[in-house]
Amino acid sequence: MALPALFSGIGFLLTLLFLASPHSPWLIALFTFVAQPCFLVGFVLWGLRVKAAYKQKTS
Amino acid sequence: MTTTKLIFTFVGFVALPLGAMALASYQVFEGVKEVEACGSCHVMQSKVFDMKSLDAEGNPLPVQDEECKRGGECKAVKLLDKDGKTVKLRDRNGKVVKDKDDQDVEVEMLVKSRSLAARHYSKGWIADKQCYNCHTDYSFAGSMKAKGDGFRHLARYITGRYEEPIVFRGYYDNNNCLKCHGETEKYLLVPSHHAIAEPLATSQTSCLNCHGPAHADHPIPLSYQE
Numbered sequence: 001m002a003l004p005a006l007f008s009g010i011g012f013l014l015t016l017l018f019l020a021s022p023h024s025p026w027l028i029a030l031f032t033f034v035a036q037p038c039f040l041v042g043f044v045l046w047g048l049r050v051k052a053a054y055k056q057k058t059s
Numbered sequence: 060m061t062t063t064k065l066i067f068t069f070v071g072f073v074a075l076p077l078g079a080m081a082l083a084s085y086q087v088f089e090g091v092k093e094v095e096a097c098g099s100c101h102v103m104q105s106k107v108f109d110m111k112s113l114d115a116e117g118n119p120l121p122v123q124d125e126e127c128k129r130g131g132e133c134k135a136v137k138l139l140d141k142d143g144k145t146v147k148l149r150d151r152n153g154k155v156v157k158d159k160d161d162q163d164v165e166v167e168m169l170v171k172s173r174s175l176a177a178r179h180y181s182k183g184w185i186a187d188k189q190c191y192n193c194h195t196d197y198s199f200a201g202s203m204k205a206k207g208d209g210f211r212h213l214a215r216y217i218t219g220r221y222e223e224p225i226v227f228r229g230y231y232d233n234n235n236c237l238k239c240h241g242e243t244e245k246y247l248l249v250p251s252h253h254a255i256a257e258p259l260a261t262s263q264t265s266c267l268n269c270h271g272p273a274h275a276d277h278p279i280p281l282s283y284q285e
Contacts, residue, residue: 004072015079022090023099029217031083039076046072050065 001049008042011035091209092191100216102225109275110176110189174275175267184239193273196232231273233262 014035018027090096098107148156148164156164176193179185185192195205215221237259240246247253258264267273 001068008072008076011076012079015083018083019086022086023093023096025099025213025216028087028091028213031087035083036080039080042072043076046068050068 001046004042004045004049006042007038007045011038011042014038088206091206092188094188094190097190100212102216102221102223106176106274107190109174110180112177112181175270175273177275193235195235197234197238230262231265231267233259233264233266236266236270 011034014027014030018024018031018035021027094107094110097103145165150156158164176189179193180189191205194208195201234241237246252259255264259266265271
């Protein structure tokens with residue numbers, strides 16, 4: 001779970017940075033093009049981990 | 060993976076990120092409507108300063124005398140009372156304020172820009188989100204176009220693909236003026252408005268031709284007159 005946590009952590013950090021200064025164009029871009037994809041990657045990796053765990057449990 | 064671990068990881072990797080994205084996305088869509096969002100880019104600062112009648116450093120403008128109003132040299136003048144005497148600055152207790160040299164501080168009037176943006180702002184005719192209200196066309200399509208324009212501005216700004224001075228692209232839709240002014244008595248009483256009603260409605264003739272400029276590009280605007 002380290003890798004999903006890393007990506008989600010980066011996403012949260014950038015989101016918090018953006019919310020601290022919501023009018024900055026650079027932070028808007030960082031949130032839109034970095035934070036959200038990081039969240040998505042974290043979600044996908046988590047899903048694959050859950051799927052692998054389920055397959056191991058049922059096999 | 061136990062059920063408890065599954066629930067915790069679901070909250071951590073799905074629920075909380077979705078909540079954070081929703082909150083931040085709302086801020087992106089709503090926060091960019093604020094004047095501060097437009098003013099965060101240096102190319103817009105002169106227009107925001109003009110709208111708020113501030114100088115190039117963001118300070119309130121000093122009083123400008125008659126020569127300055129005519130485009131000549133500008134220097135500060137003092138506020139005069141009806142007897143022609145300078146008005147002293149007083150604190151809330153009525154006591155005259157002294158400067159570091161123990162001299163009475165005299166009141167200086169603030170001067171407001173004559174640009175349309177400044178006149179609307181200083182009069183409070185648009186309560187908030189002044190840039191967005193004037194630069195967003197009517198209806199949902201107008202809002203989406205404004206968001207698209209804003210996104211394009213953001214992309215060009217962070218990639219540096221723009222040239223200064225920036226130039227307004229396209230044309231300014233008169234309906235952005237007429238949506239507030241078009242049905243007012245003041246507007247309807249002007250004969251020329253009726254004479255060119257169709258060109259005005261289609262923006263072939265711009266309201267700014269007679270009522271401009273919308274913004275001042277230099278940091279020392281003219282004084283405001285009623």
